[in-house]
Amino acid sequence: MQARDYQRACVDAIIDAMADGHKGILVDAFTGAGKTVIFSLLARECFNSKVLILGHQRELVWQAADKIDAIVGEDAQVEMAQFWAQEGRVTVACTPTIMRGRHRRFLGHRIVIVDEAHRQMSEAMLSVLREFQEHGAHIIGFTATPFRMDGKRLMDFYDHHAFSMGFQAGIDQGWCAPIKAKIVKCNYLDLKRVRVVGKEYSASDLDMILGCSRALHQMCLTVQKHRRGPALAFLPGVNTAQELAKLASREYGIRAEFICGDTGIQPEDERNRIMNLFRKGEIDLLCNCMVAAEGFDAPVARTVFMFRPTRSRTLALQIWGRVMRPLPGVVDCLETPEERHAAIAASAKPDCLIIDMTDSLNDHSIVTAVDMFAREDTPEEVRREARERAADEDAEPEGPEDLIAQAAEKLRKAKLLEEGLALLHGRAAGELHDQDVTVAGKKKCISEYKVPIRGKFAGRTMGEVDDGFIEWALRNPAIKGWQRSYFSRERQRRRTIARHVG
Numbered sequence: 001m002q003a004r005d006y007q008r009a010c011v012d013a014i015i016d017a018m019a020d021g022h023k024g025i026l027v028d029a030f031t032g033a034g035k036t037v038i039f040s041l042l043a044r045e046c047f048n049s050k051v052l053i054l055g056h057q058r059e060l061v062w063q064a065a066d067k068i069d070a071i072v073g074e075d076a077q078v079e080m081a082q083f084w085a086q087e088g089r090v091t092v093a094c095t096p097t098i099m100r101g102r103h104r105r106f107l108g109h110r111i112v113i114v115d116e117a118h119r120q121m122s123e124a125m126l127s128v129l130r131e132f133q134e135h136g137a138h139i140i141g142f143t144a145t146p147f148r149m150d151g152k153r154l155m156d157f158y159d160h161h162a163f164s165m166g167f168q169a170g171i172d173q174g175w176c177a178p179i180k181a182k183i184v185k186c187n188y189l190d191l192k193r194v195r196v197v198g199k200e201y202s203a204s205d206l207d208m209i210l211g212c213s214r215a216l217h218q219m220c221l222t223v224q225k226h227r228r229g230p231a232l233a234f235l236p237g238v239n240t241a242q243e244l245a246k247l248a249s250r251e252y253g254i255r256a257e258f259i260c261g262d263t264g265i266q267p268e269d270e271r272n273r274i275m276n277l278f279r280k281g282e283i284d285l286l287c288n289c290m291v292a293a294e295g296f297d298a299p300v301a302r303t304v305f306m307f308r309p310t311r312s313r314t315l316a317l318q319i320w321g322r323v324m325r326p327l328p329g330v331v332d333c334l335e336t337p338e339e340r341h342a343a344i345a346a347s348a349k350p351d352c353l354i355i356d357m358t359d360s361l362n363d364h365s366i367v368t369a370v371d372m373f374a375r376e377d378t379p380e381e382v383r384r385e386a387r388e389r390a391a392d393e394d395a396e397p398e399g400p401e402d403l404i405a406q407a408a409e410k411l412r413k414a415k416l417l418e419e420g421l422a423l424l425h426g427r428a429a430g431e432l433h434d435q436d437v438t439v440a441g442k443k444k445c446i447s448e449y450k451v452p453i454r455g456k457f458a459g460r461t462m463g464e465v466d467d468g469f470i471e472w473a474l475r476n477p478a479i480k481g482w483q484r485s486y487f488s489r490e491r492q493r494r495r496t497i498a499r500h501v502g
Contacts, residue, residue: 013162026158028146030170031321040071049110056095065092107135117141145314174340176324177352180397181369183390188215189359207237220252229302233287236308241287256285299325303353316367323352373400392456410466446489462490
């Protein structure tokens with residue numbers, strides 16, 4: 001196979017860091033960057049060194065072993081549960097197995113690769129990694145999310161950050177499908193009633209609340225309305241995942257299945273069968289708790305339904321990464337970002353869709369696609385407005401960066417209008433023909449009235465509505481005459497102000 005340019009650059013950076021004597025080397029690359037390919041290329045390049053690769057899930061272990069067999073041309077040994085690695089140069093091991101003292105069998109290995117390094121920061125695991133370092137090993141950690149909710153810094157262990165390529169760079173360079181975002185407010189979810197455990201919402205509390213029939217019906221309606229192509233639904237618990245799959249199949253005609261990691265509920269063979277059907281495009285909606293959050297490779301997936309509100313950037317990015325991969329063969333062998341962008345746009349998967357669920361109040365502590373694409377210096381009022389736009393029931397999903405730009409422009413215009421009104425204070429000339437009304441003996445301007453229709457400006461005042469929304473309302477035949485009169489009067493008020501300011 002032909003390595004991508006950044007994969008080759010990553011391998012070179014790691015080799016340079018090892019040559020410089022670094023014992024803890026961190027690499028972060030977007031989900032779908034082909035970290036397993038990079039492992040394999042590194043193992044092939046360092047042909048004189050023994051390599052140990054650690055993965056925390058059995059699926060990741062087998063996936064890495066298969067990739068090494070294909071790229072390195074050597075049979076990768078597997079150390080996991082009842083499987084004991086034979087003598088070989090490259091071994092793939094399951095972390096829970098290694099933690100039972102079996103790591104001592106590999107203390108002579110020069111290179112130890114830690115997959116999903118953000119998950120492998122417990123004191124017990126770090127003690128094992130330090131023991132490898134004491135025997136001369138270079139520890140190379142790979143992650144798509146180089147941050148943790150508990151505040152523990154990966155660089156407290158790793159002494160050198162050799163390579164970084166985030167998901168935004170992956171999209172910009174045409175290696176990932178562009179994201180469209182939508183926020184759905186669940187009428188039956190109040191996050192104030194959900195406990196926060198370790199800075200994250202309690203999965204058991206969410207499972208009980210979202211497992212009620214009303215919430216499940218709203219999820220099914222959301223899937224019906226917004227699903228594009230094969231979709232993954234992430235839920236807080238096995239019970240909710242199972243019930244959603246049953247309801248979607250029985251009542252809504254959606255080809256839905258659920259998977260879970262508990263072999264007592266679902267045998268491993270059955271889970272693998274369902275996952276393979278999904279990869280073939282024979283399942284519309286695959287409901288799961290956390291089984292498909294990491295290491296699940298299904299480029300056919302185009303939509304993620306985040307029916308598990310989260311405060312964790314790490315969890316959100318891992319989940320979104322499931323749908324960001326382009327279809328196989330679409331971008332490979334293309335040399336420029338422009339060629340790859342065009343190829344993705346012309347494919348059967350021109351973009352991917354993230355549907356975030358929040359409570360009826362749009363809790364600001366939830367991590368959504370809109371928040372993740374905002375810059376650190378993006379004002380909170382812009383983020384809030386962007387989230388409101390993403391939650392507009394009638395609007396089509398848009399790119400998070402577009403939503404943020406539109407929100408910023410709307411607030412900029414509102415500020416200009418406010419400044420224009422301030423200039424009028426105490427110095428207006430001529431007669432203003434604004435259509436004020438009298439309420440209880442007090443004059444009330446139309447701009448102070450509440451917006452008379454549902455939508456993204458519901459609950460706001462007419463003065464907060466942008467010009468484009470006013471024009472849309474005036475042209476919409478579905479809006480009643482008395483409602484249109486509000487927008488007509490507000491438009492007239494603004495035109496009057498604009499004439500006098502000019």
